[in-house]
Amino acid sequence: MKEINWIKILDTEKLNTLSEVDLKKELTSSQKSYFSIKMKKQLGEVKQTHTIKFLRRYIARIKTIASAKGINLG
Numbered sequence: 001m002k003e004i005n006w007i008k009i010l011d012t013e014k015l016n017t018l019s020e021v022d023l024k025k026e027l028t029s030s031q032k033s034y035f036s037i038k039m040k041k042q043l044g045e046v047k048q049t050h051t052i053k054f055l056r057r058y059i060a061r062i063k064t065i066a067s068a069k070g071i072n073l074g
Contacts, residue, residue: 009058012065020071027062027073030055 010018010026018026034055040046066073 009054012061015062015065020066020069023062023066023069023071024073027059027066030059030062034059 015023015026034052037046037051037055041049041052063073
């Protein structure tokens, strides 16, 4: 898909092949990135504000794939 500077976003096909542990790791790293970029936006340090939208949708995509596999990410 897209690579936004320091964030590597996997394609949907690659997300489908990940195991439960890998999905959880991907979700937590994405949520940490999302939180940090939101805080940077509030401080005015981010020029690429569109990354917030990408990360929010990426997190939703991970959760959707996990629920389709029957995995509870909580």
